Amino acid sequence: MTSTVLAEGAANAHPGLTLGLFAVVVLISLGVTTWASRFRKTRDEFFTAGRGLTGRQNGLAMAGDSLSASAVLGSVGLVSLFGYDGFMFGIANVVAFALLLLLAGFLRNSGRFTVADVLSFRVRQRPVRIAGAVSSLTISIFYLIAQMVGSGALLSLLIGSTSPVVQNLSIAAVGVLMIVYVVFGGMRGASWVQIIKACVLMGIVTLMAVLVLVRFGFNPSALLEAAGQGSGTGGSFLAPGMQYKNPIDLISLGVGVSLAFIGLPHIFQRFYTVRDDRTAESSALWLLGIEAVFTVMVVLILGLGAVALVGATAIKASDPGGNTAALLLAQELGGGAGSLGGDVFVAVFAAVAFATILAVVAGLMVAATTTFAHDLYANVLRHGRASDGEEVRMARIAAVVLGLVAIVLSLFARQLNIGFIVGLAMSIAASAHVPSLVLNLFWRRFTTRGALWGIYGGVGTALLLVIFSPTVSGSPKSLFTAVDFHWFPLQNPGLVSVPAGLLFAVLGTLSRREQASEDRYPELETRAMTGAGSH
């Protein structure tokens, strides 16, 4: 990633100011962690903040989870470079949260901490728990590596240095901070860092959106007109088809993203940080409301504003992927390159982006450690006989070990073009978790074999299709550009892998009856629908 324009013109103008604000972010987050560490770390406290968050707090934290730095900067960049097509990712998110709302109460009632808790409710514990844990850990680790590698690239953009040393140090620093947050603060610390960040982030981007609208006299047509001119493509900027030449690819992406959020472990676990199903539903309502406003108003206005005021040429010159579009817009809104207002605005925005990275990796690490300690250690390795204290101790050990592993993997992955890996994690969540979660809730006959085939089949199909897709080989933007072994035409596997996951789960179920699972179904169904006996 080269960033000469930004390095000369924007973030580097006052590196002292930027770094000072970064230090403030670190201090505030460590303060929150210190406060959270005072709560005695029982199992419920460590994994679910004592189930004491309100619907609004949890909704904000979930919104924070979904608004990662790459998502916010990325989607503004996508709109600024690809116009209409870039907007589709945001719409897919809103649709995803509507679907999540429909299932929120059922999922809250039938589980305790993890995806595997819900999936193994009525079928044979061990094999299904292992399967659910394997898929959950895969998703969380992929997601985490993507965020950490992204943070290295992003931080060097924000600081205005392209040296590999800065990138490596950034990755290591983010990783170490993440370990500290999780080990000492647990879910409570991670949640409040996320909530504070979500408020600050929404505040600053809303301010930017208003400033953009002021520039255009609150006239959407004027903004759209200027965006078309700034893009250099004129009228076609707002026409579909700029990003995805193959229409099926866009549909496949949409299917994957809109279903993924039901099965992403770090979002899923948030449903258990509240008291009951009604609070879980209220969290989902807040999430949907925030995301609806954010996507339409903010991402669209900022993306259009960036291309209208900064221009596509300058955006691409700064970063071909568009990740700095929002920063360049901040600079422009603050008074332009070299002005004090512009420099201050860029520094503040960079600090918020940094806070976003920290909060999101902490949330991901909480989910990964919970799966490791609760599913694999306590329930599989110790057959459910580990004490609560042992489970928490194992979670803390896991946070250190998994954190170090994630740092090392990210340092290796840094040189690779792994932009696709978030999409892969989402596809796995949509293909492996969602069909089995839905069948488990609504199909009395669903069995152990159905769950196993569904989970492993979904993970396998998604992985296989991505490995043989143009994202891994055979195109200039691939992971391996020198070889070509792709035969699957789509970049996103969702359109095939989600139905495949469903088919595996259904065939596995139909292939052999399991009386025990059907006998336990009334217990699950009454609990899911009324909340009786839920944790």
Place this chain on the structure above:
Amino acid sequence: MTHPSGQVDHHDPAGTSDHVRDVHASPEFTELRRRSRTFTFAVGAFVLAWFLLLLWAVGFQPDLMATDLGGHITVGLLFAWSQVITTLAVAALFVRHTRTNRALVETLRARLDEGAGR
């Protein structure tokens, strides 16, 4: 493994108690299930279908979507915005749905908790 509250933990292999079975088979629960499933499936299917229609139109009807309705507001832009409006409508319907069912849910929940020895 028994939960501190005295109820049977869901990891217990013993399965569903007779009391839960009775409540599960009661007309009240049957009614709740009918309402919940109808709502969840119908609304879920609508949301997905409406979204897929947008994606299809984006992919296969680009000219229609690029039609300018005046002031650079295109059909595609309105269709995309309509997705947000419909999800907000879904949220409103969902709130109404849970309010309608609340009394029924609470009755059933109390009956189940009673049988669990609370």
